[in-house]
Amino acid sequence: MSQRQDTAGSAQQASAAIDPVPGEWQRVSGKYIVVDLLGTFVSAVIFVVGSGVAWFITREPWFLVLPGVALTIHVLIAAFTPRRIRAIGYRLRDDDLVLRKGIMFLRVVAVPYGRMQLVDINRGPLARAFGLSELKLVTAAAASHITIPGLAEADAEALRDRLVELAESRRAGL
Amino acid sequence: MTGPETPLEPGGTVEPAVASGVTGLADGEWHRLHPATPLLRGGFALVVIAGVIIANLRERFVEWFLPGTVCVPGDDNCSGRDPIDYLIDEGYLLIALGAVLGIVLVCIVFFWVSWRMHTFRVTDEVVEMRSGVLFRTHRKARLDRIQGISINRPLFARIFGTAKLDIEGAGQDANVALAYLGNSLADGLRADILRLASGSRAGKAAASAPGPAGSLIDRRVAELLAPELDPALVAPESVVRMSAGRLVGSSVLSGSAVFLVAALAAVTTILVLGSTVAGEFYWILFSLVPMVFGLGSYLVNRVVKFLRYSIAGTPDGVRVGYGLLSTRNETLPPGRIHSVAVQQNLLWRPADWWTVRVNRATRGSSSDAGQQAQQSTVVLPVGSREDVFRVLELLLPELLTTGGGDVRELLERGLAGTRGDDDFTTTPRRGAVLRWFSWRRNGFALVPGAVLLRRGAIWRDLTIVPTPRMQSVAIEQGPILRGLRLAGVHVHTVAGPITPRIGALDVEDAQRLFRDVAGAAVAAAALDRSHRWRSLEE
Numbered sequence A: 001m002s003q004r005q006d007t008a009g010s011a012q013q014a015s016a017a018i019d020p021v022p023g024e025w026q027r028v029s030g031k032y033i034v035v036d037l038l039g040t041f042v043s044a045v046i047f048v049v050g051s052g053v054a055w056f057i058t059r060e061p062w063f064l065v066l067p068g069v070a071l072t073i074h075v076l077i078a079a080f081t082p083r084r085i086r087a088i089g090y091r092l093r094d095d096d097l098v099l100r101k102g103i104m105f106l107r108v109v110a111v112p113y114g115r116m117q118l119v120d121i122n123r124g125p126l127a128r129a130f131g132l133s134e135l136k137l138v139t140a141a142a143a144s145h146i147t148i149p150g151l152a153e154a155d156a157e158a159l160r161d162r163l164v165e166l167a168e169s170r171r172a173g174l
Numbered sequence B: 001m002t003g004p005e006t007p008l009e010p011g012g013t014v015e016p017a018v019a020s021g022v023t024g025l026a027d028g029e030w031h032r033l034h035p036a037t038p039l040l041r042g043g044f045a046l047v048v049i050a051g052v053i054i055a056n057l058r059e060r061f062v063e064w065f066l067p068g069t070v071c072v073p074g075d076d077n078c079s080g081r082d083p084i085d086y087l088i089d090e091g092y093l094l095i096a097l098g099a100v101l102g103i104v105l106v107c108i109v110f111f112w113v114s115w116r117m118h119t120f121r122v123t124d125e126v127v128e129m130r131s132g133v134l135f136r137t138h139r140k141a142r143l144d145r146i147q148g149i150s151i152n153r154p155l156f157a158r159i160f161g162t163a164k165l166d167i168e169g170a171g172q173d174a175n176v177a178l179a180y181l182g183n184s185l186a187d188g189l190r191a192d193i194l195r196l197a198s199g200s201r202a203g204k205a206a207a208s209a210p211g212p213a214g215s216l217i218d219r220r221v222a223e224l225l226a227p228e229l230d231p232a233l234v235a236p237e238s239v240v241r242m243s244a245g246r247l248v249g250s251s252v253l254s255g256s257a258v259f260l261v262a263a264l265a266a267v268t269t270i271l272v273l274g275s276t277v278a279g280e281f282y283w284i285l286f287s288l289v290p291m292v293f294g295l296g297s298y299l300v301n302r303v304v305k306f307l308r309y310s311i312a313g314t315p316d317g318v319r320v321g322y323g324l325l326s327t328r329n330e331t332l333p334p335g336r337i338h339s340v341a342v343q344q345n346l347l348w349r350p351a352d353w354w355t356v357r358v359n360r361a362t363r364g365s366s367s368d369a370g371q372q373a374q375q376s377t378v379v380l381p382v383g384s385r386e387d388v389f390r391v392l393e394l395l396l397p398e399l400l401t402t403g404g405g406d407v408r409e410l411l412e413r414g415l416a417g418t419r420g421d422d423d424f425t426t427t428p429r430r431g432a433v434l435r436w437f438s439w440r441r442n443g444f445a446l447v448p449g450a451v452l453l454r455r456g457a458i459w460r461d462l463t464i465v466p467t468p469r470m471q472s473v474a475i476e477q478g479p480i481l482r483g484l485r486l487a488g489v490h491v492h493t494v495a496g497p498i499t500p501r502i503g504a505l506d507v508e509d510a511q512r513l514f515r516d517v518a519g520a521a522v523a524a525a526a527l528d529r530s531h532r533w534r535s536l537e538e
Helices: A002-009 A031-058 A061-086 A125-129 A153-169 B037-041 B043-065 B083-090 B093-117 B155-159 B183-197 B216-225 B244-252 B255-273 B283-306 B370-375 B385-395 B397-403 B405-416 B429-433 B479-483 B507-527
Strands: A089-092 A096-101 A106-112 A118-122 A132-138 A146-152 B119-122 B126-131 B137-142 B148-153 B162-168 B175-182 B310-314 B317-322 B327-332 B339-344 B354-359 B378-383 B443-447 B450-455 B460-466 B472-477 B486-492 B501-506
Touching: A031 A061, A031 A125, A031 A132, A031 A146, A096 A146, A096 B507, A106 B507, A118 A153, A125 A132, A132 A153, A146 A153, B037 B093, B037 B175, B093 B126, B119 B183, B126 B175, B148 B155, B148 B183, B155 B162, B155 B216, B162 B183, B175 B183, B244 B255, B244 B283, B244 B378, B255 B283, B310 B385, B339 B385, B339 B405, B354 B385, B378 B385, B385 B397, B385 B405, B397 B405, B397 B460, B405 B443, B405 B450, B405 B460, B429 B501, B443 B501, B443 B507, B450 B501, B450 B507, B472 B479, B472 B507, B479 B486, B486 B507, B501 B507
Parallel strands: none
Antiparallel strands: A089 A096, A096 A106, A106 B472, A118 A132, A132 A146, B119 B126, B126 B137, B148 B162, B148 B327, B162 B175, B310 B317, B317 B327, B339 B354, B339 B460, B354 B378, B443 B450, B450 B460, B472 B486, B486 B501
């Protein structure tokens, strides 16, 4: 987080990366890194085994290319996971919620509270074991696509109630 | 059921209620649809069945009245395969007649019951519809969330003097369809619903146009021949019409027509050279010929559909109407347009023709033809630049009236400007690698109440997103954009044919746009009252 603030301070002169609203971000739980890594691991096992079936049957060496590619992709994903998750940040401003995500593909979204149509809380089996939840906001636009993963259960519920309350006080039409 | 000024519809709905508004149907009581509804809904099927039966019986009728003309008695070839003879010979005639009669009776009873059970009511807050015999449906739509009301008159229904009223809510398949109502009832009910939805406290009923007088036949004929848009309903200076020549010309100069010509040329080439050179290319015909038919019918459909097109301003929103045999007109209340795109392809540029599309919160049900759902997003199929400005004035009245001449000039540059030195903030020189032809044009401008995104040098496109309708805004940057110190901004609106996204902006410009749009969206939403568009009057 401190590193983030440093860049925010010196962003104005030369940074090519976007940072439209410099300042402090609320971070998601560090435990989510573990959850995400486990998920990547499961997916890696499925893909490597699945694409290795051809090799297992034929024993042709070049059928090993597929599991090799699958493994490489998953290792790369896993290598970037900690940074990717530490890059997720959200902030409740006066009238809107701002969410930033991504290191390679940066995306910052601002949603006015009055535009929220509903707030979902999802818990996958892995995340539940770690006591984490995922918060999802839905607006009338499908492109908004706002999910905040890796929130502690109590935080997620508090945030949901707060958002619903804010949305209620700024109710707008479509 | 009808107010004193509307003519009595034959077989109109229930008991005369206290007239409120134009029709008295919007009085909070339950009403029924036009009694001919089952016939019209199952109309086509009935015609087909009757046609099949008559076709099968034709020779028999002839035989009955003129014996010996069709069948020589004793000729086995003539009657061997006739199912009616089989029934008579086997003595099943009575049973068969009874079965047919029974089926017809059951159908009639079922239709009658379903008509009895299909009721609707309009209160100050909601419109409700109950339907179904075995599977009951009860649908309720809030009036202040109505996205538009359309009146469809398929040819078959027009002959019977009826219309289908579609009250469109926000979302997929969120329509309350009242099919069918009498012609003048449909028009009046729409006016009533819009008046209730507008939140108007004046409670005054709009004057309804008196229907043509005379006998039933005269009225039907007059209705069929009447212009699609009643000139008495709207201010004439707000009407934009389209000439048939321009419609045909624009279709001929469209991308599909170019494809069609290319495909036709390929087909002729293969057929001409078929015997000698291109013999092995015959298989291409299997894909080309259906394509030719598809494109051809699409173009013909487009022309036929938009004949007699008009768009006009009414006190309760924009009215878009078109159609020659089957007509359709739709009223969009203020504040229901989520974004507007004015577009022009390369072939239209010499004639300065443009097309205007909109994003709306309603999407037709899946049972609707996909084409129809798509068409209702086109508000101006083709028009001159002058037409475009009049349509924009109707769709986004605040934009042009508050901004005055400046906004109009800005929009002009948004449509046709090609230099980067105007009021649009455009892609910097280094972005030309990503926008080869359009980097001087690719840009944005903020005006009070809307964001303008200008894109495309070959397919010109000016997208206008009114700030009160914005859902959220995102700024995006991938590795390539970062390497060039560029970024993109995506303004989120409800789904539709328009995606208001602009790429390859300077990082600082993009961040400024993001901050400004986010702030403007919040401020505009707080002030917006268009869901009850007349509640501020008086």
